[in-house]
Amino acid sequence: MGRESSITRIVGPENYAKLQQFKCLIVGAGGIGSELLKDCILMGFGEIHIVDLDTIDLSNLNRQFLFRQKDIKQPKSTTAVKAVQHFSNSKLVPYQGNVMDTNQFPLHWFDQFDIFLNGLDNLAARRYVNKISQFLKKPLIESGTSGFDGYIQPILPGNTECFDCTKKETPKTFPVCTIRSTPSQPIHCIVWAKNFLFNQLFTSDQSSTTGDSDGNDWGTDDKEEIERIKQETNELHDLQQIVHHQDKVHITDILKKLFVKDIEKLLQLDNLWKSRAKPTPLTDDLIDSAKDGHDSTDLNAIWSLEEQISQFINVTEKLMDRIVEEDYNIEFDKDDQDTLVFVATAANIRSHIFGIPIKTVFDIKQIAGNIIPAIATTNAIVAGLSTLTALRLLNFLPYAKTNSGLDVNMAFTARASNLSKDRYLSNPKLAPPNCNCAVCAKVARGVVKITEKGLEKLTLSQLIDLLKKKYNYPSETSLIDTSDQRLLVDFDFEDLLDRTLSQAKLHDGSVILFSDEEGDESEMYRKPLEIYLDVVEESAINSEIELPALEIPLFTPPKQEEEDEGKETSTEESPEKEEDKNGIVILDEDEGKDEKDGTTTKRPRSPDQTENDSKRAKTSKNHNDENGVIELD
Amino acid sequence: MDRFDRQLRLWGGFGHELLTNGQICFIVERRDDPLLLEVQRHLLLAGISSYLVLHSDKQHTPAKDAFAFIDENQELQALNPEIKPQWNFLPWSRIQTQSFKDISVIVLINCRDAHMLQELSIRREHSINFPPVLVAAVNYPLAYMYLWLKEIHFVVTTNPEYVVPDLRINEPWDEVLQYTESLDFGKLREEELAEIPYPLILSSALRATSQDERPLHQKLDDFYLKYSQQALNDSNYRQAKRYARQVSRSSELGRQRVKQLLNRLQIYQRSNWHDSFNGKFMTLCQALGQFLDQYHQLPLPSEFPDMEAGTQIYNDLKMIYQKKAREDCETMEAIVARLGFPDFPRMLVKKFCDNINYWTLLEPIVNESSVPGIYSSTELTRYLNEQEVTISTHEKKLLENLLSLAEDSYDSHTLVSSFPATAFLGGAVAQEVVKLVTHQYVPIDNTFVYDLISDESSTIKL
């Protein structure tokens, strides 16, 4: 039976015609994305747009069937579209770009689609698309895989849980002091070697290092310690010079600085070692004698300390040879063996000093590359389910009509090992939105249309007045730019009131949070309102600004005690996570794109949250200091 | 190697080698069947290179605008440049004369042709050995698969997600005892105590408090805190507290589990196996039985986990464990040799010992029907009647659907292929093939049914 008649048989002729008018957006053209693309084509979607920022990498080839050797370094989205064109009846539109880039993809661009399908590999973008779906109230199917495990989560804004309603396992983040002064696990040393040392020595842009900018989570209040960390960073610039001048004779100086002098300095900070085992610096002699040692090539073996040192020297020489050619910028890449061995040996030497178990290069590759072994089969399973669910969400299937979103299932494929009794797919019904979710429940959402001129003319004070009047907010309110949690206005910060929106650095795609800071007589507050500024042509609206019609409900902030209880249970989970067989918990499918999304920054501040947040910071600090438990961020 | 980096993390070099040497036989109506293409491309990417395709004798003109999303010749050839894939195409009429002895798995895809099924069943019945047959189809509104085993299938490791390390803390051997005794907690400073790995804390505690009848986790603080007041803040002691509950049970539970598996094997004393891997594994199981009789313990796995501890003392302890693991493995080798296999691959003995707590087996059905159970309305009806009380309504509905498909006269030309369901099942079938070939992870035993309209699914043993 041909494709058309097959589809017609399933969805019926009327729906088939409708389906051909439908537009879907696939976010990501990687493992899941390319499967989604094929499935959506064969399912008969009229128009399919696909976005991906990346180019194709060798390690993609074993699970991304649309790509071949010859496509390496080509953009994923356009290559994928080329590869499927020959069997496609749909209109296909590829984009190479970051889906979070509001210039390339403003909100109204998203508005053309009937449904979003995620095939993403990072949390920041998943959260972003989730938020867009909430702003536009359009369905989203979120999905992910890791090894034999996979999940899909259909999201119908207002009806079902959103992506952020449940706490997500995210890559761990560590306070600076743990990484720089007091490591206690292999991962701490690996992060030090990769994100700090490697970047300092070999990359030109050092802004992303586990660094010293103010506003960091230092994880310590010890001024002496913070001072030491900053000084240490400055001194590393000298080491970078050794690298840049390809001064191979002085590689041992790098070792002596990092593993003798810096450790000796650390030891002088008595406070650090009251309740911890002290590190033991290497000695100059040891370094000098190890430098001519023989090298093991077995990446699966645990190397001795001497081997680590001699490998470190060899690989640094190789990287020195490369650095001029590569324009003084070498990026860490787990598949680039020189960079991998550098990070592994540096991490292991540091581990040795701090009495932490040493790892094989292969293990470190796993951890440093944040590799979760995504495989083609699970991607195919998840994409197939995702496409079927899209039909279900759009009411294209003959029975099991979805009256409310809660009729739809989410699906998990069970891990291979426990299939004997459990069902292969578990598909719990979707839950309603979590009333504590900062993305979909705790805030109201709206899109404000504004012209370029409006941005130039309107002051913050005028905007606030408009909002107060339209939505009945009391006189004390606050306004925050959520992109960087920058306070624009509140009751004791009014400096910017007379600035225009553009002077206040608001632009197309800015998301601002407007909150009630006063409450009424009965302690009820207006829900905070998150606003997307959508800059439109003058012809599109009647005046310079247009506020959406919204009912903003009132709510009573929860009492402090209740909040505390909730927190107890969530912190208790973290020691369990530590026991995970691989020792690291990562949700992402793809390799170490550093997650800089700092998962805390997007939290809007509700009236009750200020105190809470500082309290949370304190709890997690206690954890780190006294119990050494790493909290999942 | 980089290309396979990810999957190596899942099934290791050992599994990868089995895949490389694997041969898959597909039985299909037509060669452009979309489910075949899905399964085929996954297996190529996984590294399997040798295929036998048995297709209908009828000539099929390629369907225009069908679901063929990948060119069955050129594109599949080029999919994985690391391997040189080879296909052998034969018509169904050759089933009777075909030797399936080198085939790892037969995958029956979207075909229920009565004559072909009969040929296959006869061929299977008349062979002493026969590969596992995986039956898979998308038949609106269902997608299903069924595993038809002729012999036991051994699984080297189920790869459980959460594992309790097998450290034998309550059954220490001499060297552990000596090492424990050499530590006098009373003479150690607090910093030194903070470096003791938790197994040593627990085994000392067990010995010192043997008069105290409370379970270990209740008496641990009484025993240890007198040596170090700040121990509750030490990460090694916190680990000790966390693992204290498991100490008394884990060794015995592991033994019980293995004994039950060995008991199930008693009725299968055959020397002739289709899958030589299964044969070797059977030998290992026999050796394990003797090991258990002699030492009343399982061989110690060589994996010694990371733990909070000082490097020196951690390495000392790790050496003790690894020495014992090595010795146990050598003992097993010696037993295997006595059983008549002096050249048995050492790597396999080690693999077996290392996964001594994680191996399992799937058994064939004793009184099986002459066709695959999922295509037998007698079997389905019998299951429905037997399980009437226990199965849920949704499962009942799925099975009734399945039954009505089995009773329907079957014409592949009206077969509705619902593509997303095909994509889904293709991934799942390929995954099962990989599990079978690598002898890792537990394959679905034996039936999986998914209803694409109601989004319900069920895994049952027919």
Ligand SMILES: [Zn+2]
């Ligand atoms: Zn939510």
